[in-house]
Amino acid sequence: MNVSVCNPLCRTPLSLIVDDSCPVLNLAPYWIEQRQEWRHRHHPGSPPEAGEGDAAKVASLPRAIPVEFAARWGDWCGEQGVRGKFSLIPFPAGVGRIDQGLEGFSQTELKNWLDVARDVIGPNFDLTPEMLTHTHVVNLQTGKLSDEWEQVEWVQPPLEPLTEYIIEAMQILKNAGIACEGVTSPGAFGKRREMDYARAVLDAALAVNANARPFYFLWLKDDEWPDVPLWHVEQERGVAIASIVSCAGDWFGGWTGYDEAGDPDLFITEDLQGGRLPPVLEKELPCVLVGHWPGFYFGGEEVGFDVLKEVKRRLDAFDGDGTRTLWMKNSEIGHYEMARRLSDISNGENQSAAEEIIEINSHFPTPRFTLSLDAKLRRVRVNGRDLRPVQSQRDFRSGTFRVQGRQTFIAFDLAAGRTEIKCEMHAHLTISPLGHDDIN
Numbered sequence: 001m002n003v004s005v006c007n008p009l010c011r012t013p014l015s016l017i018v019d020d021s022c023p024v025l026n027l028a029p030y031w032i033e034q035r036q037e038w039r040h041r042h043h044p045g046s047p048p049e050a051g052e053g054d055a056a057k058v059a060s061l062p063r064a065i066p067v068e069f070a071a072r073w074g075d076w077c078g079e080q081g082v083r084g085k086f087s088l089i090p091f092p093a094g095v096g097r098i099d100q101g102l103e104g105f106s107q108t109e110l111k112n113w114l115d116v117a118r119d120v121i122g123p124n125f126d127l128t129p130e131m132l133t134h135t136h137v138v139n140l141q142t143g144k145l146s147d148e149w150e151q152v153e154w155v156q157p158p159l160e161p162l163t164e165y166i167i168e169a170m171q172i173l174k175n176a177g178i179a180c181e182g183v184t185s186p187g188a189f190g191k192r193r194e195m196d197y198a199r200a201v202l203d204a205a206l207a208v209n210a211n212a213r214p215f216y217f218l219w220l221k222d223d224e225w226p227d228v229p230l231w232h233v234e235q236e237r238g239v240a241i242a243s244i245v246s247c248a249g250d251w252f253g254g255w256t257g258y259d260e261a262g263d264p265d266l267f268i269t270e271d272l273q274g275g276r277l278p279p280v281l282e283k284e285l286p287c288v289l290v291g292h293w294p295g296f297y298f299g300g301e302e303v304g305f306d307v308l309k310e311v312k313r314r315l316d317a318f319d320g321d322g323t324r325t326l327w328m329k330n331s332e333i334g335h336y337e338m339a340r341r342l343s344d345i346s347n348g349e350n351q352s353a354a355e356e357i358i359e360i361n362s363h364f365p366t367p368r369f370t371l372s373l374d375a376k377l378r379r380v381r382v383n384g385r386d387l388r389p390v391q392s393q394r395d396f397r398s399g400t401f402r403v404q405g406r407q408t409f410i411a412f413d414l415a416a417g418r419t420e421i422k423c424e425m426h427a428h429l430t431i432s433p434l435g436h437d438d439i440n
């Protein structure tokens with residue numbers, strides 16, 4: 001009997017990544033101002049480079065994004081079933097550590113914001129650092145900002161302090177009550193040294209949160225098929241790190257919160273045929289979207305949030321009966337890929353023509369582990385417990401199995417260790433007394 005691992009519940013993963021979010025602060029004006037100041041000091045008189053923002057627009061940008069918006073946004077995602085990753089920059093723009101206080105803002109405002117992040121957004125989104133400041137590199141000895149930039153010089157970060165730097169970012173979140181599942185790269189942080197960067201994130205995750213299966217978000221690939229690369233795999237110890245790759249650009253509202261970057265059609269057109277997402281969904285590849293927090297708020301106009309609502313409406317229409325797609329956190333996508341690729345699956349001895357045992361040995365647990373078996377099964381037991389038969393893909397969930405044609409799909413929560421799956425077949429083709437094939 002051939003066995004293969006499918007997407008979870010035979011559905012294509014969807015996920016929403018939100019970058020540049022921090023408690024209270026609107027990162028964009030701080031980032032643009034600090035970059036202008038840096039330019040003025042080092043290259044006086046030179047114009048800003050593309051991607052450095054427009055200094056003239058800074059005055060019109062709000063310095064903070066209200067907690068009321070964060071709560072409403074998080075509630076909406078919860079109601080809609082949208083899941084993904086939400087950055088919480090731990091030392092945003094160097095204004096203050098979120099486990100201590102932000103200069104110029106009240107402790108109450110910070111606390112309320114962190115409460116919303118944990119309690120409203122956190123249940124559906126991985127909360128990650130986006131390194132320490134998302135602007136200047138912090139000198140860990142002095143706690144002061146250096147002249148280097150996290151996403152400029154540290155595209156190729158120095159190796160020696162890298163793990164410590166990531167540990168510091170994770171530890172601040174932990175002090176604020178958040179054991180992060182991974183990290184987000186500010187811009188191209190770490191990109192030219194990805195293998196070392198992945199190692200440093202993994203070591204930091206182990207050190208701070210004893211997390212052996214973290215993820216990072218670094219790559220956005222809107223012109224090739226997305227995948228989920230795994231690095232530094234130690235199969236016998238259950239250790240690996242996943243790179244979560246986005247398949248689309250930020251067409252919500254951009255990173256500044258004033259650009260006219262939003263357009264739902266770039267994701268998926270009204271007729272559900274065009275845009276970047278339909279072909280990725282047709283290929284059943286992980287469909288990870290990225291937006292920036294200042295663009296969702298858009299100075300109070302909520303342009304990016306409106307684009308998100310429209311894109312969600314169209315994705316719901318694309319998956320009319322709710323059987324083709326599955327919203328997941330980034331960490332859930334990472335864990336699933338690890339289970340898919342790093343579990344040993346073997347067909348045990350063939351007990352009889354009517355019964356077969358499949359054995360799985362894995363150090364990579366995941367919910368909703370889904371297998372396709374090329375046999376028509378009448379009964380399936382996982383570690384002695386019966387899976388419930390269902391008739392339709394709509395009812396297919398963990399703890400059930402479904403026969404379709406001559407295939408059987410089974411789904412269950414894969415635990416670490418050994419799993420035994422006992423499969424009872426329908427009898428094979430038999431010759432009926434009337435002389436023609438009869439499948440019973």
Ligand SMILES: [Zn+2]
Nearest residue numbers: 019020186187
């Ligand atoms: Zn960012």
